[in-house]
Amino acid sequence: MNSLINNPQEIAQIRNDFPILQTKMNGKPFIYLDSAASTQKPKVVIDAITDLYTNYYSNIHRSVYHYSQLSTERYENAREIIRKFINANRFEEIIFTSGATESLNLIAYSYARFNLQEGDEIIITEMEHHANIVPWQQLAKEKNLILKYIPINERGELVWEEYAKLLSPRTKIVSLVHISNSLGTINPVKEIFAKAKKVGVVTCLDASQSIQHTQIDVQDLDCDFLAFSGHKLYGPTGIGVLYGKFDLLDKMVPFKTGGDMIKSVTLEKTIFADLPERFEAGTQNIEGAIGLAAAVIYFQSLGIDRILEYENHLLNYATEKIMEIPEVKIIGTAEKKASIISFILEDIHPHDIGTILDKQGIAIRTGQHCTQPVMKCFGIPATARASLAFYNTEEDINVLIKGLKTVIQTFNV
Amino acid sequence: MSELSDLYQEVILDHNKNPRNWGHIDNCSNHSEGFNPLCGDHIDLFLNVEGKTIKDVKFEANGCAISKASASIMSALIKGKNFEEVKALYDEFHQIVTHGCEDHEPTEINLEVFCGVKEYPTRVKCATLAWHTLVDALNKV
Numbered sequence: 001m002n003s004l005i006n007n008p009q010e011i012a013q014i015r016n017d018f019p020i021l022q023t024k025m026n027g028k029p030f031i032y033l034d035s036a037a038s039t040q041k042p043k044v045v046i047d048a049i050t051d052l053y054t055n056y057y058s059n060i061h062r063s064v065y066h067y068s069q070l071s072t073e074r075y076e077n078a079r080e081i082i083r084k085f086i087n088a089n090r091f092e093e094i095i096f097t098s099g100a101t102e103s104l105n106l107i108a109y110s111y112a113r114f115n116l117q118e119g120d121e122i123i124i125t126e127m128e129h130h131a132n133i134v135p136w137q138q139l140a141k142e143k144n145l146i147l148k149y150i151p152i153n154e155r156g157e158l159v160w161e162e163y164a165k166l167l168s169p170r171t172k173i174v175s176l177v178h179i180s181n182s183l184g185t186i187n188p189v190k191e192i193f194a195k196a197k198k199v200g201v202v203t204c205l206d207a208s209q210s211i212q213h214t215q216i217d218v219q220d221l222d223c224d225f226l227a228f229s230g231h232k233l234y235g236p237t238g239i240g241v242l243y244g245k246f247d248l249l250d251k252m253v254p255f256k257t258g259g260d261m262i263k264s265v266t267l268e269k270t271i272f273a274d275l276p277e278r279f280e281a282g283t284q285n286i287e288g289a290i291g292l293a294a295a296v297i298y299f300q301s302l303g304i305d306r307i308l309e310y311e312n313h314l315l316n317y318a319t320e321k322i323m324e325i326p327e328v329k330i331i332g333t334a335e336k337k338a339s340i341i342s343f344i345l346e347d348i349h350p351h352d353i354g355t356i357l358d359k360q361g362i363a364i365r366t367g368q369h370c371t372q373p374v375m376k377c378f379g380i381p382a383t384a385r386a387s388l389a390f391y392n393t394e395e396d397i398n399v400l401i402k403g404l405k406t407v408i409q410t411f412n413v
Numbered sequence: 414m415s416e417l418s419d420l421y422q423e424v425i426l427d428h429n430k431n432p433r434n435w436g437h438i439d440n441c442s443n444h445s446e447g448f449n450p451l452c453g454d455h456i457d458l459f460l461n462v463e464g465k466t467i468k469d470v471k472f473e474a475n476g477c478a479i480s481k482a483s484a485s486i487m488s489a490l491i492k493g494k495n496f497e498e499v500k501a502l503y504d505e506f507h508q509i510v511t512h513g514c515e516d517h518e519p520t521e522i523n524l525e526v527f528c529g530v531k532e533y534p535t536r537v538k539c540a541t542l543a544w545h546t547l548v549d550a551l552n553k554v
Contacts, residue, residue, distance in 0.1 A: 348478070349476060349477035349478060349480075349481075350477075351454075351476075351477035351479075351536070351539060352421070352477045352478045352479070355420065355533060355535075355536060356421070367451055367453055368450070368453045372453075375453065381453040381454075381455070381475045381476070382453035410421050410426075411421075411426065411478075412426070
């Protein structure tokens, strides 16, 4: 397949797959630079959901009639598509959740709560999303565990030497983000996990920002758990995945219980179902799973290598153009970065930047990006963030640059 | 640029750049902190209340132009006013940011700049942060 760089025809075709990119926001062509918050949905995903509800929807895992069977088949087929996509060994290792947040909570409350003792240590990093901080903090409070943070340097990279010092015989879990949502840093997770594995530490990866910006292979990474959300991978909201190694998952007790996750229930006791149903209590997000599977197939059809090459090209182009504006400072300048650019503009608050850009049809994220500790590290209250996906173009970035110049003009800096 | 002029007016930009009553009061009678976690706005508000009158007010804030200008304008308006007058100003401000000024001519010239905020629903919280913090501070007696 051809490269997507300097290939406006194919990019135009791809953009046509996304109905929302044809709309106008505030009367201006919609420039979407907020894919790190959530990606837009291709028509195939919207169609898969419509097809389900129009043609064969019924509850899954329950009834004997044809549509229920068909819905169950498509739901389980979605699991298989995701298993292959992240190269998991067995289908039982793919648990559907509501999103990365629930996946991470599941690790904390179904694994760590039963396997860690008072005084045990968990290592995370200073660049975590709140979803990979708060569950651990809560559990640490409940069980008197110790939470340690790998610090970051001024470029927004983890400090390897400090990590080595944090590991101790009491370390039981290392849980970290693969790609920082506020800095764009790609962390050397394979090396970090390898070091942890040597001393028998359980490893968790928050792949929320990497599932769409890298090729994920759970066996190659050798992580014990991995979490991601469907809506950041061009799929619907409300669906996510927890990957866990079979031997670990199989010994775990669910923290959500109810229907569909049992083998037998009597008035005296309940026997839990086998994997993966044990962790999927209640009626599942059927449209979510089916929509996510359609998104994965679409994403793979474009060629992941081509996507990554093109997104890297966009990142370099945007970084260069933004750096040409002397009033702007980029926050997060790691050597290895995904297409996420946080920045500040003199002392203009990001929300003012966001509102002025909004009027020009440009969507960026402004604020703390659920990473308040990162903001504290850099001594800033918030940032503006432009995040790019394969449906963006150099022209989108040119419009952003023009918009930033309007901001400067408005504030007279 | 004409669409933006209703939000980012000279008055807002001026109060953002040169906030009035900036600083803190040692041994103040009332204090409250306000947060807007969505955007990271933060305000520290200090009051000296005597009887039912706000004798002095100072604030320090980190935040967007709208929230900072709103705090600055509020501080100038409430200084020297009694609780009843402050309550009337609060109600008027609330009316302006949620319903605009079509049916209501602001009594204070500096409140006019907030007439356009209702067009920016995500920014209403920025404008009201200082006023909510004020209510909180006054409730802490």
